[in-house]
Amino acid sequence: MKESSVPMDKEILIAKLLNLAEGRETPESWQEWWNEHEAELESLLNRGDFLKLKPCKHGFKWVPVFTSQKGAVAILEKNGVKCNSSHFYQEQYLEELDAFCKEQKRQQREKQKEFKDRHPAWFKQYPKFSKALANVLGPSDEILPAATEAKIDKQEELLKFIFPAKVREFFLLSAGINVSTGVTIMLSGMFRMTIHGEQYCVLGEFWKEADGDQLLLRTGDETIWYYAHEQDKVKPLCNDMTELLEKKLARYLNAN
Template sequence: MNSEVLTIKLLDLVEGRETPETWQNWWDEHEAELETLLGRQDFLKLKPRRHGFQWVPVFGSQKGAIAILEKSGIAFEASNLYQERYLAELDVFCKEQERVQREKQAKFKADNPEMFRRYPKFSKALAKVLDTSDEIKPAATEEQIGNQESVLDFTLPSQVREFFLLTAGIQASTGVILSLSGMFDLTIHGERYCMLGEFWKEADGDQLLLRPGEETIWYYAHEQDKVKRLCNDMTELLEKKLARYLNEQ
């Protein structure tokens, strides 16, 4: 391949005469030659990136080709075709994600009527932000709760037990994690706690804590290495603290 052949191909790319398939096939066939002909910097600009969207690689390569042609002083008329096809593809993807999210939210409401009755503010706020990757576990049994208490040597507060009898755990990508099976015992600054879950109120990974014999919910801000009193009990945590946080997402 010589510079003249390459220029013709770059013009085809920039002016919208390529498809994702023709461009990728041509690239695969000539990749080794192109690195020698272009030099490393321009080679990387032109290289199509592997992507889940069909039109992203050719759209990205078009930007690189424009830079190469401009540097060479070669005239061209850039096409918007690849960008338009990419945006159309993105729109379809986003609409499908929204559809899946709506279905998941509707299923959450249908499957958890008692949670909506018991914790209406929290449940409504959670339903609005539920993502396709989020998880709402089925209710725990008294036996499962008792077994976890035995493992931890820790008696759960009554309101925490009530919550786990509605769901054994919630994992929301917005930064709310409550999990019966994920609970563990820990000591912070000489004080014994049981980790109830995570609440990313101040930073990712900050923890919700319980102390023996209390309904109080405590908050461990790990960046400050400080335990703070968060609220009086589980109901206040759900209906005020977490509901407000989720509504702000």
């Protein structure tokens, strides 16, 4: 500890650190004391110890006092002061984390049920993808209603491109989706593109490797291709639209 002329002395600090290390503080009492004495502590402690002791900002109530406790124990040990480090803060944090996880699962189940109630055909046709999609849907995400055969035919005519059968099946379920985590497939947003001399129809975006990477179709082929624009490479991604949704995108959404 550095020499200081501030009112707080080493004995007062050690007593407070013992209270913290041995579990006699609450998140409120510790934060209040820190706020009152932060300037003194910054003068009294070296920079490393100060930062170890400083309560972090966190959404969980018990995390700041739990992390500060570790700093307190380290400072006490450095000064040769024995303490009986309490597990109380850790136990409270784990209880809080468990309650948070249970609440998240409850909300996920509610979102899935609401999505299933509103879109039962999705769960019938693409169960894995639909379950993953229900978990990540945000306020700005879009799920469009089904496209008509006539609308799909018109888009094919505009693009001069015949959609693979399984892509058509998807658009008969929805005219498109736009998910902020990096998946966009929109019937009205499709366009033709030439890459390395080959013609493709752009189905949408899939941010598998980088923002803006694209899903591609080729004439007379159910295969879904993938354009990694940072590498400037076209790669086969999966055999068809169903595999794209049920395996590739479901796994991607679950990870995000």
